[in-house]
Amino acid sequence: MGILPQAIEELLDTCLAAELTVVNERGEPVTYPLIPLYNGEKILMHSSVLFSKKLDHIKSNPAVSVSLSDPKAAPGLEPFRRATIQGEARVVEDDLHTGWEPLVLDRWAAKEPIIRDLLKQRVAMPLFWERSVIEITPRRAYLWPAGDTSQPPQVFDVQPEARR
Amino acid sequence: MKIDTALFDRIQRFDHAILTFIDDQGFPMSVATGFRADAKSKTLTLDLPGGAAARPRDGQLIAVAFSHIQPQQGIGYNERRYVEVKGTARLGDGTVQVTPTRAHGWDENELSFFELCERAVPTGLAYMQKLSAERGREVKPRLAWTWLFFRATRLPFLTATLVPVLLGIAVAAFQGVFDWGLALLTLLAAALVHLGLNVANDIFDHVTGADPTNVNPTPFSGGSRVIQYGLISLRGMIGLAALFYGLSAAIGLYLAWTRAFWPLVTIGVIGLFISVFYTAPPFRLVARGLGEVATALGFGPIMTLGAYYVQAQRFSWEAVYASIPVGILIALVLYVNEIADRQPDAQSGKHTLVVRLSRQAVVRGYALAASATYLLVVAGVAVGLLPWPTLLTLLSAPLAWQVYQGIQQGYESPYALMGPMAKNIQLHLATGLLLFAGYVVATVGSRLLG
Numbered sequence: 224m225g226i227l228p229q230a231i232e233e234l235l236d237t238c239l240a241a242e243l244t245v246v247n248e249r250g251e252p253v254t255y256p257l258i259p260l261y262n263g264e265k266i267l268m269h270s271s272v273l274f275s276k277k278l279d280h281i282k283s284n285p286a287v288s289v290s291l292s293d294p295k296a297a298p299g300l301e302p303f304r305r306a307t308i309q310g311e312a313r314v315v316e317d318d319l320h321t322g323w324e325p326l327v328l329d330r331w332a333a334k335e336p337i338i339r340d341l342l343k344q345r346v347a348m349p350l351f352w353e354r355s356v357i358e359i360t361p362r363r364a365y366l367w368p369a370g371d372t373s374q375p376p377q378v379f380d381v382q383p384e385a386r387r
Numbered sequence: 388m389k390i391d392t393a394l395f396d397r398i399q400r401f402d403h404a405i406l407t408f409i410d411d412q413g414f415p416m417s418v419a420t421g422f423r424a425d426a427k428s429k430t431l432t433l434d435l436p437g438g439a440a441a442r443p444r445d446g447q448l449i450a451v452a453f454s455h456i457q458p459q460q461g462i463g464y465n466e467r468r469y470v471e472v473k474g475t476a477r478l479g480d481g482t483v484q485v486t487p488t489r490a491h492g493w494d495e496n497e498l499s500f501f502e503l504c505e506r507a508v509p510t511g512l513a514y515m516q517k518l519s520a521e522r523g524r525e526v527k528p529r530l531a532w533t534w535l536f537f538r539a540t541r542l543p544f545l546t547a548t549l550v551p552v553l554l555g556i557a558v559a560a561f562q563g564v565f566d567w568g569l570a571l572l573t574l575l576a577a578a579l580v581h582l583g584l585n586v587a588n589d590i591f592d593h594v595t596g597a598d599p600t601n602v603n604p605t606p607f608s609g610g611s612r613v614i615q616y617g618l619i620s621l622r623g624m625i626g627l628a629a630l631f632y633g634l635s636a637a638i639g640l641y642l643a644w645t646r647a648f649w650p651l652v653t654i655g656v657i658g659l660f661i662s663v664f665y666t667a668p669p670f671r672l673v674a675r676g677l678g679e680v681a682t683a684l685g686f687g688p689i690m691t692l693g694a695y696y697v698q699a700q701r702f703s704w705e706a707v708y709a710s711i712p713v714g715i716l717i718a719l720v721l722y723v724n725e726i727a728d729r730q731p732d733a734q735s736g737k738h739t740l741v742v743r744l745s746r747q748a749v750v751r752g753y754a755l756a757a758s759a760t761y762l763l764v765v766a767g768v769a770v771g772l773l774p775w776p777t778l779l780t781l782l783s784a785p786l787a788w789q790v791y792q793g794i795q796q797g798y799e800s801p802y803a804l805m806g807p808m809a810k811n812i813q814l815h816l817a818t819g820l821l822l823f824a825g826y827v828v829a830t831v832g833s834r835l836l837g
Contacts, residue, residue: 335463377440
């Protein structure tokens with residue numbers, strides 16, 4: 224049991240892809256498809272330095288949203304639902320080389336099992352494995368229980384301190 | 388991406404859109420919704436989401452993202468593609484319309500993930516440089532030193548040296564001369580020259596721009612990329628090349644001093660010349676379409692004759708002849724690898740044989756050269772220059788056929804060529820070891836028969 228409604232937590236635990244939207248230097252939204260991970264308190268995403276523009280955007284403006292929208296990316300989740308979580312992100316990158324592994328590797332490999340084999344061959348793509356973790360503290364969550372976004376969402380204000 | 392019919396065709400392949408905008412609290416809001424894409428009017432019409440919080444304001448800048456993956460059980464997912472467009476929202480009756488003014492995206496079926504990563508290397512290095520400046524200490528990509536050595540030296544390619552040196556030793560042994568210690572020293576010196584060559588090749592391909600402009604490297608082409616990835620500095624690579632060449636020169640001089648000074652020094656100097664000026668100015672043999680000939684000589688007669696001379700202390704036409712098939716096959720390794728590199732090579736002025744020839748000529752050239760390899764062995768046996776067990780080499784011919792078919796089919800894609808490139812290296816190794824095995828069988832046979 225974490226800080227988000229159970230229906231959204233199930234979605235976060237199941238979805239193989241989500242859309243992270245950040246704010247760029249012009250104040251515009253920019254969206255990146257990423258794997259969502261969840262530790263009961265924070266949403267965790269991660270990025271290679273190769274694709275680091277999103278990290279720059281987050282450092283300039285930590286406001287982000289995560290959209291869980293694609294039924295295909297949530298195999299086996301019944302009934303399908305959709306959700307969006309708004310929150311504040313910070314970039315964790317004290318050690319780009321291995322610092323991300325204890326934070327996300329187990330959860331990442333649970334969704335993308337081949338990743339452990341690829342990591343063993345990091346010599347093949349060294350820069351891909353220099354990675355930062357995006358740690359998102361949820362502030363507000365929107366849930367469309369049947370996935371129908373033409374209906375108004377259920378809205379949840381997330382107050383981690385109160386719910387812990 | 389251009390705002391054109393192709394973009395709208397691309398968008399229509401997605402199941403849903405994700406409407407995004409900045410809400411009144413300054414947070415991005417993103418919500419999935421249905422859409423219609425009209426290529427004629429270049430307009431996207433989105434279903435208006437329910438609830439005020441999920442709706443942009445009329446006239447507000449919005450972005451619309453489209454994303455797709457295909458889950459693969461037990462692996463993860465594939466078929467990744469996404470598109471994002473931006474424009475101004477026009478709210479209508481239950482709809483949000485937008486005429487995109489900007490678009491970007493990626494489809495892994497059009498641009499492989501490996502190439503996407505390769506194109507992003509400057510972004511990754513710039514990010515790490517920025518972190519270095521912020522932290523006041525260098526932040527750079529790392530690899531365990533064993534992997535770094537493996538990568539920087541392109542260690543697996545040492546088979547190219549192993550084969551001709553073993554062959555030279557085997558020919559000498561067949562003629563009744565063999566010394567284990569000398570054999571090991573010869574192998575070590577040749578391996579060090581080869582490692583020096585690999586590192587030097589990276590240095591000059593970096594300086595001339597051939598490797599930095601290559602965004603389609605494979606494990607067999609495009610260099611080790613340790614300089615481009617910031618794993619080792621140019622100065623570090625120069626030091627490494629000097630170390631390898633220095634050690635090989637020391638062993639080579641010892642062998643020359645103790646065995647046959649001027650012949651071995653001559654062979655060594657020719658080998659060193661080919662090794663350095665293969666990519667280095669002013670000769671840049673590879674850029675003049677002479678790479679294959681230089682490689683065939685260096686990894687064929689020069690190494691085989693050198694190894695033979697250390698053992699036998701005399702010249703041998705048999706050693707030279709036996710090395711020619713091996714020389715042709717190692718030149719073909721280079722030749723096939725150059726197919727994958729031909730665009731960046733041409734851009735950087737590296738006019739290899741493959742760059743100079745048409746596709747048809749390149750493929751035919753491979754067939755001719757591979758066939759010549761086997762004809763030379765058969766002819767050598769027929770005239771008594773090679774012992775008959777060396778006909779074992781014919782066993783590798785099916786591999787050559789597979790490589791020929793592979794380059795015909797995969798000519799236009801560096802990644803489709805990875806299979807044929809790997810097989811081509813196996814072809815050189817298998818044929819060389821079969822030739823070596825033929826000599827071992829012949830040597831043992833002649834001893835048994837007295």
